[in-house]
Amino acid sequence: MPDDTDTELRDTIGRAVDTHAMTVVDDPLDAIEQRVARRRHRRHLVIGGSIAAVLVTAVAVAGALAMSDGDNEPRVVVSPTTTLPEPLFTEAVETMPKPPLAVRGDAAVVWNGAELVVWGGRVDVLNMGLEGEDRTYDDGASFDPATRTWRKLSASPLPATDDTPIGAPTASGVVIASGSNVAAWDSDANTWRSFDDAPSPVHDLAVDGDLALSYSANATLDLTTGTWTGLPRPPIELDRSASAWTGRELIVIGGPSTPFRSAVGVALDPQTRQWRRIADLPRDMFAEALAVDWDGTRIVAANYDMEAATYDPDSDRWTKLPSVPARFYEWYPAVRSAGDFTAVVMGQAVVILSADNTWVPLPSANLPWGPIATAQSNFRTQADHGVLFVWETDGDQNALHAIHIDRLIEQPSEIQVGTFTLALPDGWSIRSTQYDESNEFAQTVRVTIGSGADECRLASGPTATVGRESVTIDDSRNGLNWRRNAASTRWLAEFSTTDTVTVDCDTSRDARAMVKGVAPPGSG
Amino acid sequence: MTADEEIAASVRAQYTRLVGVVSMVTGSSHLAEEAVQEAFARAWERARKGYEFEHLAGWVATVALNQARSGRRRAASERAARARLAPAVDTSSDPDVALVVRAALEGLPGRQRDAVVLYYLVDLDVATTARVLHVSDGTVKTALSRAREKLAPLLRAAELEA
Numbered sequence: 009m010p011d012d013t014d015t016e017l018r019d020t021i022g023r024a025v026d027t028h029a030m031t032v033v034d035d036p037l038d039a040i041e042q043r044v045a046r047r048r049h050r051r052h053l054v055i056g057g058s059i060a061a062v063l064v065t066a067v068a069v070a071g072a073l074a075m076s077d078g079d080n081e082p083r084v085v086v087s088p089t090t091t092l093p094e095p096l097f098t099e100a101v102e103t104m105p106k107p108p109l110a111v112r113g114d115a116a117v118v119w120n121g122a123e124l125v126v127w128g129g130r131v132d133v134l135n136m137g138l139e140g141e142d143r144t145y146d147d148g149a150s151f152d153p154a155t156r157t158w159r160k161l162s163a164s165p166l167p168a169t170d171d172t173p174i175g176a177p178t179a180s181g182v183v184i185a186s187g188s189n190v191a192a193w194d195s196d197a198n199t200w201r202s203f204d205d206a207p208s209p210v211h212d213l214a215v216d217g218d219l220a221l222s223y224s225a226n227a228t229l230d231l232t233t234g235t236w237t238g239l240p241r242p243p244i245e246l247d248r249s250a251s252a253w254t255g256r257e258l259i260v261i262g263g264p265s266t267p268f269r270s271a272v273g274v275a276l277d278p279q280t281r282q283w284r285r286i287a288d289l290p291r292d293m294f295a296e297a298l299a300v301d302w303d304g305t306r307i308v309a310a311n312y313d314m315e316a317a318t319y320d321p322d323s324d325r326w327t328k329l330p331s332v333p334a335r336f337y338e339w340y341p342a343v344r345s346a347g348d349f350t351a352v353v354m355g356q357a358v359v360i361l362s363a364d365n366t367w368v369p370l371p372s373a374n375l376p377w378g379p380i381a382t383a384q385s386n387f388r389t390q391a392d393h394g395v396l397f398v399w400e401t402d403g404d405q406n407a408l409h410a411i412h413i414d415r416l417i418e419q420p421s422e423i424q425v426g427t428f429t430l431a432l433p434d435g436w437s438i439r440s441t442q443y444d445e446s447n448e449f450a451q452t453v454r455v456t457i458g459s460g461a462d463e464c465r466l467a468s469g470p471t472a473t474v475g476r477e478s479v480t481i482d483d484s485r486n487g488l489n490w491r492r493n494a495a496s497t498r499w500l501a502e503f504s505t506t507d508t509v510t511v512d513c514d515t516s517r518d519a520r521a522m523v524k525g526v527a528p529p530g531s532g
Numbered sequence: 533m534t535a536d537e538e539i540a541a542s543v544r545a546q547y548t549r550l551v552g553v554v555s556m557v558t559g560s561s562h563l564a565e566e567a568v569q570e571a572f573a574r575a576w577e578r579a580r581k582g583y584e585f586e587h588l589a590g591w592v593a594t595v596a597l598n599q600a601r602s603g604r605r606r607a608a609s610e611r612a613a614r615a616r617l618a619p620a621v622d623t624s625s626d627p628d629v630a631l632v633v634r635a636a637l638e639g640l641p642g643r644q645r646d647a648v649v650l651y652y653l654v655d656l657d658v659a660t661t662a663r664v665l666h667v668s669d670g671t672v673k674t675a676l677s678r679a680r681e682k683l684a685p686l687l688r689a690a691e692l693e694a
Contacts, residue, residue: 013684020687021652024629029552031565036547036572037540043573154578 100415103376104151104408108158111138112145113401116184117388120177123195124151124390124397124408127161127184128173138404144168146186150195151408153395165202166191176213176220178231183220185210190220190229203234212260214253216278223251223260228278242274242283248295250309252302254321259286259307263295271295271309275321290317290328299352303345308361310341310352314443316361331443332359333367335426335453335468346391349413353389353398356527357424360417367441368417369424369455372527376409377402422524426453426468428501428509429524435459444469464513464522470506474498481520490520501526535579538588543572546589553593553653556630557637558600571595590664593654594646632686636679647675648683 033039112129113136119125127148131138146168148161164184166173171187181195188205211224220229223246227236242260249262261273271289276282289309297312307319316329332341334357342353350361356375360368377400388399394414400407422431423438432438442454452469477495488501499511499519503526511519533541547568555564571592575585585591637645650661651672662672 013680017680017683017687018652018655020629021633022655024633025549025552025556025653027552028555028561028564028630029548030555030561031548031551032561033565033569036565036569037543040543040569040572040576043569044576155583 100412101374101376102410102412104153104410105156105158107149107151107406107408108160109147109149109406110145111136111401111403111405114172115145115148115388115399115406116173116175116186117390117399118175118177118182118184119390119397120182120195122152122154124153124399125161125175125182125193126150126399126406127164127175127182127193128166128168128186130168130170136401136403144170148184148193153410159198161193162198162200164191164193164200165189166200171209172211174210174213176215178215179217183213183215183229183231185213185222188225192231201234203229203231204236206236207238212249212251214251214258216253216255219278221253221258221276221278223249223258223274223276228281239276239281240283242276243285244272244274246272246274246295248298250298250300252300252307254302254307257321259300259302259319259321261286261289261295261298261300261307261309269295271298271311273319286319286321287324287326289319289326290315292328293317293326297340299341299343301343301345301350303350308343308345308350310343312341312354314445316352318365329361329365330367330441331445333369333441333443333453333455334359334424335443335451342389344389344391344396346394346396346413348394349391349417351389351391351396351411351413353396358396358411358413360413362417366438368420368438369441369453370411370413370416370420371422371424371429371524372427373429373525374422375411377407423455423457424527425455425466425509427503427507428468428526430455430466430509430511430522431524432457433459433522439463462514464511464517466509466511468507468509470508472500472508472510474500474510488523488526492519535582536576539572539576539579542575542588542592546592547572550589550593550596550654553649554596554600556653557597557634557649559630559634560600563600564596567596567600568592586663587656587660590650590654590656590660593649594664597646597649629687632689633683636683636686644675644679647672648679651676 107126109126112131115129116127117124125148128145130144131142133140133142146164146166148164149158150161151158166184166186166189169187173184173186175182175184178192181193183190183192185206187209190203190206190210192201192203206222206225206229207227208225210222212222214221218231220231226241227238229236246260246262249260251258251260256277258276259273261271263269263271270291271293273286273289274283275286292315293309294311294313298309300307300309308316309319310316310332314332314334316332318327318329332352334354344351344353352359352361356372356377358370358375360370362368377398390397394412396411396413398409398411420432422429436457436459439456439458444452444454452467455466457464457466474491474493475496475498477493478491479494481490481492488503490499490501492499497513497516500508501519501523502508507526509523511522550568551564554567555561558564574595575588575592637648646665647661650656650664651658656664658669658672662669665672
């Protein structure tokens with residue numbers, strides 16, 4: 009039952025709401041109906057996608073596509089606003105209903121602005137710890153976040169092959185490549201259309217209006233005629249590559265198969281059909297396990313060495329970022345941008361790049377997926393309008409998770425420092441991060457947080473100390489062993505000899521309230 | 533009742549008050565109308581696909597406020613709103629209560645803020661608020677309790693000064 013204070017508040021606030029309840033539009037119902045009609049016209053996604061990333065923002069206009077709808081004049085369709093439902097994802101982390109597909113890794117997973125489409129894939133029983141024989145799949149399903157439902161795709165003309173399928177969004181659905189076989193799926197009709205075979209297996213795909221682009225096939229596909237046209241050879245060959253579509257160019261970066269060589273890159277302009285070599289990546293950015301995405305104004309690249317950089321195509325310049333502060337998470341990364349945020353996903357780590365180029369490591373304990381055995385085949389990510397979708401293979405099933413990044417970083421209350429979850433005090437924010445691997449056996453993540461003149465320096469790594477004046481605290485809170493330095497404000501929490509965190513604040517603070525828990529990799 | 537009829541009935545019954553809610557929270561009546569119309573349009577699309585709302589007005593309020601909070605939409609929708617709507621409604625002389633509520637809401641974490649808006653402004657009960665936000669009743673009660681501690685003394689002071 010509401011108490012007197014409650015009733016008083018409701019009355020007071022209610023009266024204030026009433027004084028603001030003034031509208032100007034004469035017929036709101038008519039105004040809303042007109043909006044619905046306008047949204048229906050804008051529904052289909054137009055922008056091209058990169059091999060593994062799709063970006064849609066509420067107002068981005070990546071270009072206009074002239075489409076013929078059969079009998080009528082060509083109509084211009086501009087990029088849509090997102091159709092993601094906001095209250096459906098009020099939880100910061102949610103697992104969606106199970107997909108109606110047999111478990112598989114290495115599927116093509118494509119977000120087209122309205123649906124997440126999954127197609128193909130395979131089971132490698134040894135790596136996935138499953139029974140039976142290795143097998144491949146040629147079926148798929150589509151997830152609609154608006155209704156939180158899956159539907160099976162109709163039978164496709166694409167064969168299941170050992171090549172990892174890849175896809176990109178189109179105005180009416182998706183285009184999928186399985187080896188050299190390529191077909192487009194229409195969402196409204198749930199039908200497929202085959203195209204000519206690509207000149208070589210397709211490992212990357214982007215769509216620019218009516219044209220699909222592929223570095224690996226070194227050709228373009230006309231989506232209206234279904235025919236491939238070869239491209240000139242790029243200025244350098246990239247053995248391992250990752251690519252992103254900027255809306256004007258296909259940027260491809262990678263390197264030779266020799267390990268530990270710095271990555272290089274090329275860019276394709278589909279209008280001129282010419283490749284250009286772009287500036288080389290910073291020296292530490294090895295081509296090994298690189299991932300990239302386009303955030304609307306720049307390319308963001310990260311590799312499994314925790315190195316990261318951005319590229320501005322206008323100035324042809326790379327800018328090194330601070331290393332990604334994710335300790336022990338040396339999985340093949342994914343980089344996903346949705347305008348408002350860019351996420352680097354590595355195994356159990358999700359680290360967000362904020363607008364001022366500060367990294368915000370999200371708490372791993374809140375992420376719904378467990379240790380990743382082989383992230384490259386078992387992980388797929390997409391992002392749109394504040395939500396990061398993560399498709400994963402977990403044992404004998406697949407799962408689709410939605411991580412509401414914009415809610416988690418709007419006012420982060422918890423962050424991940426190494427393997428520890430820490431609570432940020434109210435009004436505090438991250439000031440800087442550092443990934444220190446100067447000692448390869450003692451990699452350390454450092455995060456400085458602060459509010460006004462007050463700061464705390466956090467560091468997670470193995471075998472730390474708090475100094476000679478240490479006092480051991482008999483406190484089993486969160487299963488950790490605690491020590492503090494009696495002469496200063498420095499605290500240390502130890503989970504094991506390889507998982508420690510130190511908390512060093514300018515003003516005296518009980519660090520035990522800040523350290524919420526520990527999630528070492530492999531702990532499940 | 534068909535989906536279209538349900539939405540139309542809700543617009544007739546709730547539109548003005550929801551504009552009041554969003555206007556009070558954002559301080560902009562222009563933005564409020566745009567945001568509420570957009571939220572109803574989204575609700576209409578979902579209703580036609582068979583989506584069942586826990587509480588339609590609560591859903592619309594939450595979506596409208598999310599819309600209004602988005603910085604990118606703000607400039608565009610205000611420009612569009614000014615082009616279509618006239619005369620402008622002056623909210624510069626807001627009663628102190630509105631200013632206090634707005635300031636207090638801005639200081640709340642997202643989840644608490646959503647709960648306060650739905651409970652006190654949209655006038656839902658705890659159980660419905662919890663269903664709209666997909667959280668437990670206990671979470672809503674905790675959020676409201678903390679918000680009440682901040683709001684009650686401020687609002688009493690504002691009312692005395694008014």
